[in-house]
Amino acid sequence: MGAKVVTVTSGKGGVGKSTTTANLGIALARLGKKVVMIDADIGLRNLDVIMGLENRIVYDLVDVVEGRSKLRQAMIKHKQFPDLHLIPAAQTRDKTAVSPADMIQICNKLRDDFDFILIDSPAGIERGFRNAVAPADRVLIVTNPEVSAVRDADRVIGLLEAENKGPGQLILNRLKPAMVKRGEMLSPSDVTDLLGLEIIGIVPEDDLVIPASNSGVPVTLNDTSRAGIAFNNIARRLCGETVPLMNLDEPEGFFKRLARLFSGN
Amino acid sequence: MPDDTLTIKGVNDGLLITLSPTEQWERITTDLAARIDDKLDFFRGAKVTIDTGERPVPKYELTSLRALLERRQMLLAVVVSESQTTLASATALDIRTRSTLVAPRAEDAEHDDVAPIDPEEQGTIGVMIRRTLRSGRTVHSRGHVVVYGDVNAGAKIIAAGDIIVWGKLRGMAHAGAEGDTTAVVCALDMSPNQLRIGDHITTAPPDKRRSNRPEIACVKDDHIVVEAWS
Numbered sequence: 001m002g003a004k005v006v007t008v009t010s011g012k013g014g015v016g017k018s019t020t021t022a023n024l025g026i027a028l029a030r031l032g033k034k035v036v037m038i039d040a041d042i043g044l045r046n047l048d049v050i051m052g053l054e055n056r057i058v059y060d061l062v063d064v065v066e067g068r069s070k071l072r073q074a075m076i077k078h079k080q081f082p083d084l085h086l087i088p089a090a091q092t093r094d095k096t097a098v099s100p101a102d103m104i105q106i107c108n109k110l111r112d113d114f115d116f117i118l119i120d121s122p123a124g125i126e127r128g129f130r131n132a133v134a135p136a137d138r139v140l141i142v143t144n145p146e147v148s149a150v151r152d153a154d155r156v157i158g159l160l161e162a163e164n165k166g167p168g169q170l171i172l173n174r175l176k177p178a179m180v181k182r183g184e185m186l187s188p189s190d191v192t193d194l195l196g197l198e199i200i201g202i203v204p205e206d207d208l209v210i211p212a213s214n215s216g217v218p219v220t221l222n223d224t225s226r227a228g229i230a231f232n233n234i235a236r237r238l239c240g241e242t243v244p245l246m247n248l249d250e251p252e253g254f255f256k257r258l259a260r261l262f263s264g265n
Numbered sequence: 266m267p268d269d270t271l272t273i274k275g276v277n278d279g280l281l282i283t284l285s286p287t288e289q290w291e292r293i294t295t296d297l298a299a300r301i302d303d304k305l306d307f308f309r310g311a312k313v314t315i316d317t318g319e320r321p322v323p324k325y326e327l328t329s330l331r332a333l334l335e336r337r338q339m340l341l342a343v344v345v346s347e348s349q350t351t352l353a354s355a356t357a358l359d360i361r362t363r364s365t366l367v368a369p370r371a372e373d374a375e376h377d378d379v380a381p382i383d384p385e386e387q388g389t390i391g392v393m394i395r396r397t398l399r400s401g402r403t404v405h406s407r408g409h410v411v412v413y414g415d416v417n418a419g420a421k422i423i424a425a426g427d428i429i430v431w432g433k434l435r436g437m438a439h440a441g442a443e444g445d446t447t448a449v450v451c452a453l454d455m456s457p458n459q460l461r462i463g464d465h466i467t468t469a470p471p472d473k474r475r476s477n478r479p480e481i482a483c484v485k486d487d488h489i490v491v492e493a494w495s
Contacts, residue, residue: 158399
C-alpha cells in the first residue's frame with residue numbers, strides 16, 4: 001500500500017493551485033492523515049508562504065535531488081499538525097534542476113511513511129508540469145469558471161491522457177454563485193459539459209482566502225469560511241468518503257430578506 | 266528527353282504524370298527527376314497524380330517516388346493504377362487512390378454484356394478517432410477523418426477529404442485541405458470556432474446559436490454554408 005500521490009495542476013497560472021494544495025494538506029492532516037506536500041514550482045516557490053513555513057526553510061527539493069541534504073532534513077514539520085510536512089521548492093534555480101525520474105524516486109522513498117503526498121505543480125505544460133505529474137497516482141485539475149482557464153484545463157487533461165495519468169478530477173475554484181445565476185459566469189454544469197470530467201469539489205469565491213494565505217494560516221482552519229468548508233469536503237472525498245457538493249446559494253443577509261419581503265418575491 | 270518512360274501533363278488541379286508500365290523503374294525515376302529538375306520553378310508546389318498503369322509498385326518504390334517529389338516540393342496526392350499491389354502500397358502510405366483514371370466510356374460499357382448488379386464499392390481511406398480531441402491536439406489525414414467523441418476548442422483537424430464528428434465540434438476543422446471544395450464537415454453539434462473547406466474560411470457567427478441538431482457544412486456559391494444534416 002503506502003501513500004497516494006496526488007498532484008494538483010491547472011495549466012493556467014493564478015487559478016489557485018498552491019492555495020488548494022495548502023488547504024488540502026491542512027484538511028487531510030486534520031482528518032488524522034500523515035501528509036507530505038512537495039512544492040514542485042522551482043524558481044517561483046510559494047507554498048511555504050501560504051503555509052506560514054517560509055522562515056524555517058533550510059534545505060529544499062533541489063538540495064535533496066543534488067545530494068546536499070537528506071530527504072528528512074528538507075521536510076519542514078508543521079507546528080500545529082506534526083503529521084504534516086512540506087518539502088519546499090528552491091527559489092534560486094529553475095525547473096530543469098529536477099527531472100521526472102527524481103520526483104518518482106523521492107515519492108517512492110516517502111510512500112511507506114505517509115498516507116498522502118501532495119504535489120503542487122507549477123503553471124504551464126513544460127518541464128515543471130511533467131516533473132509534478134510523473135509520480136502521480138491521481139491528478140486534481142484546478143480551474144476557474146472562465147473560458148481561458150477551462151481551455152487550459154482541457155489542454156492539460158489531454159496531456160494527462162497521453163501520459164496515461166487518467167483523466168483526473170476537477171476542482172472548480174472561485175465560483176461566484178450570484179454571477180452564475182445572472183448568466184455571467186460559467187456554471188459547474190457548463191464546465192463539466194466542456195471538459196467531460198468529474199468534479200471533485202466546487203470552491204466558492206471567499207474574501208477570507210487571500211488574507212488567510214497572506215498570514216500563512218490557510219483558510220481551512222477557519223471553520224466559518226465557505227471556501228474552507230469546501231476544501232475540507234474535498235479532503236474527505238480524497239479519503240473515500242461520500243460528501244455531497246455543498247449548496248452554493250449564498251446565505252441571505254437580513255436586509256436582503258427584508259427587501260425580498262417588501263418587494264413581495 | 267525520351268518520352269517513352271513517362272509523360273507529364275497539366276490537368277485542372279495539378280499534374281498528371283503517367284509512367285510507362287513496362288520500362289525499368291530506375292530509368293523512370295531517373296528520367297522523372299531529370300524532367301522535373303529541368304523546369305523546377307515551374308513544377309514546384311504542384312499537386313501530382315501518378316498513373317502507374319498496370320505496373321505493380323511495391324511500397325518501398327512508392328515511398329522513394331514520393332520522397333523524390335517531396336524533395337522538389339511537390340505533393341504526391343493521388344495514385345492511379347490498375348494493379349492491386351500498387352493501390353495497396355498507396356493506401357498503406359495514406360495516399361489517395363483511384364483504380365482507373367477516367368470513368369469507363371459509354372462505348373466500353375456497351376462491350377460489357379452484363380453490367381454487374383452489385384458492383385463492389387470503391388472504399389476511400391480515412392482515420393477513425395475514438396476519443397475526445399482536447400485543446401492542442403491536431404489530426405492530419407490525407408483521407409477522411411471520423412471522430413467518435415468531441416473536438417474541443419483549441420483542437421484541429423486537417424483532412425484532404427471529409428470530416429465527420431460524432432459529437433461536439435468546437436475546435437477548427439479543415440476539410441478538403443488539398444483543395445477539394447466538394448468536401449464536407451458534419452457534426453452532431455456544430456459550433457466550431459473556425460471552419461475551412463478547400464481554401465474557404467468561415468468563423469463562428471458572433472450570436473452563438475446553439476442548434477442541437479446535427480448539421481453539415483459545405484461550399485455553395487463560393488461560401489461555406491451550414492445546414493441541417495438529415
